[in-house]
Amino acid sequence: MSTESTLYGWFARSAAAHPCAPALEVAGERLTYAELRQQAERLAARLVTAAGGTPPRRVGLLAARSVTAYAGYLAALRTGAAVVPLNPEHPAARTREVVAAAGLDVVLAEPGSPAPDLPVPVHVADPDDTVSAPASQGSFRQAEPDDIAYLIFTSGSTGAPKGVPVRHRNICAYLERIAGRYGIGPGSRLSQNFELTFDGSVHDLFVAWAGGGTLVVPARAQLMSPVRTVNSLRLTHWFSVPSLITFASRLGTLAPGSMPTLRWSVFGGEPLTLQAAREWRAAAPGSRLEVLYGPTELTISCTGYRFPDDPAHWPDTPNGTAPIGSGHSGLDLVLLDEDGRAAGTGELCVRGPLRFDGYLDPAHDTGRFLTDTFGPARGGPPGPGHWYRTGDRVTLCEGLLVHLGRTDHQVKIRGHRIELGEIEAALRGEPGVRDAVVVTVPAGDGEPELRAAISGPGCVPDRLYAALVERLPPYMMPSRITVLDRLPLNPNGKIDRRAVRTELGHPH
Template sequence: MTSRTISTEAIWAGFSRSCEQFPYRPAVAAGREVTYFELGERAKSLAVTIQTRLQGDGIPLTGVFAYRSETAYAAVLGALMAGHGYVPLNRTFPVDRTRLMLERSMCRSLIVDAGSEPQLAGLLEGLETPLLLLLPDRHSVTDLAMNFPRHRFLGSEELSPAEEWRPVDVSPDSNAYLLFTSGSTGQPKGVMVSHANVLHYVAYVMSRYGFTSNDRLSQTFDMTFDLSVHDMFVAWHCGACLCCPTQKQLIKPGDFINEARLTAWFSVPSTAVFMRRFGVLKPGMYPELRLSLFCGEALPVEIVRDWRLAAPNSIIENIYGPTELTIACTAYHWDDLSSPKECEQGLVPIGEPFEGMEAVVLDEDLRPVTDGSPG
């Protein structure tokens, strides 16, 4: 797939190294700043609980029913450190859709945060597969165990100690995560992505953008959007801080950029369109940004011009890629002099393939087209 060496380690290994190198630096800012040591201890406790309490064979996947919280990030890492892939579930989705995603994933364990717990009864309604449910934000789960006897519930007091965790061997080809896209029919379609694919992506963007432990990265994407994987694992690989805005803060992203002291921004272009409309792309507003990435939608030239003025010290790149190709696979670097002439119909190009990849334009019969032909 690429000439770049692909590591055979699991995607949580970079986080583990950062825990050793930067134990008291912030790993996540989600309501409060959580250090690498704190987040690592929480993740290990969840991981060893899954390892020791989950009985029988089955698909090694753990659902994460948590949203923009400290527990959500501990859950992602906990699932991975247990040797599982994680399946993000979103409480802002209709509960019937979330239940369908949970059923199709065939998860046997589920981690739930306090904010998502009110939907738990609806999620479990009619669910026949027995689940191990971990509720680390709750002490007693007696009432839940009585109401849903088919499932096993563990609260914070019943989680295993972090020091009992032991790493397990994980194949680089095993699932790191399972995401559900809308699919052509509107029904959730599962896309599985391996550890090796994520590690390849992280290694490439680390080299391309020069992330360090001094960076503070945005997390504008929900975990059910694969671009969130970039934010999490790039940050944790280099010991940086992942800054997650609340839903309220997302309404004022300009304030969030400065309050969180961000150095790297990543969002869909429509967020920047929204900011421009409300007058928060004025010259010099975001001097601390050194990198701005956009993905997921067409990027208008006028937005880039205004963003360039608002963040005068920032590199701007437009990246592109379907979920199946692991986050992104092409990138376009904006240049104030040459880029305006390279844009078509007021939109920024999606750029060139990442190192070791090729892009081919095909016709409706999946045959390569000649240069300049539509496809």
């Protein structure tokens, strides 16, 4: 697969090679590569006008699962800007916080979406954008490999979202390693399951478009019925969090051979149990099965594991989860024990062309990078030789990496990366709350869910819920808030999370 130096270039090459092939199917509409490129060019011209006639540097995209969302993503890249996805379902206060932190020049919103009051120009797309606006290509800026391609905001332990800038050279290096793995070409139909605020969506979009395949976008409600969605949309490639296998299993739809169209199934964002992998493989016997692992800071994924075609040859791991495999080519990986020495089990640290250059706010870099000798990096942006500390505890098992858990209080809930400290900070900021702790417990379906315990005079859970709804996205909302006289402490005087789980009725 040929090398491109910008993210838009990967799409443009396929648009030139396959202009009549379908590029996008969403919300009942179907666009060819030529049509999608034309819409992106015209929206790009509108964005330049909305930004005051100068090509914007950063564009917010307040849209989801619509033509505007996907044409808008390409449009922002076409102007030479970085894309900053904004979720229309997130609280307005959080959206304003991200807009301010990102330093946006303009926001593109889809028609009919409730656009919050924002401190930057907002262009609401309309049908005229795609049929009459001339594309003045001379007003666009040519992005460079060192420019930011997209900016994803993840949960932050201090109570504020953290901006993760990914540069064109990072994402293009990723596509060079990944886009050719799955035999994608015209006729391939790839799922787009992830929200645009989740970096797995970048894999969805540009792995599909790099090969000339069709990006097929299920409605959000369809994601709860994966087997029906695969069959009704005639998907050949599937990428999702493993918890969707649980939904399919609970529905009783994962019958052997029930997904005959699938040729590739890829899972990431959270551990895949070997039991779930066997269920999915039996339901899609013609599909190859792969796991991708990696935090946003390492450009979507940094390791991968492809299951052998014969399930009899699948590995047996110490915790019953699929291996995360081995590192992508050109990356350096090391496991460091608690003393900072290379070991067979420890925190996974990574460096190489997929590693980002540091957070949007350099204050968030503190403690996240190590020098080439594994000492803490201090002062200035991280250099090429610095290691990124993932915070994931990993072991080597028969030459393969296996994920064991976290070294901190970050969790994954159905693929969403959540810093428990962000929820705790939001709770502690409410009147009357003396202290707060958030833990994960098993839900009825076996998947983890969030529970909060608080202490303080006059705390009322319903009032706290109402306050959190104004600040946190839905996936970060605790399923229950329990008021305790005091939070249990360990011998070191810190909150004892294990004891909190016991108080909440979940001792393990």
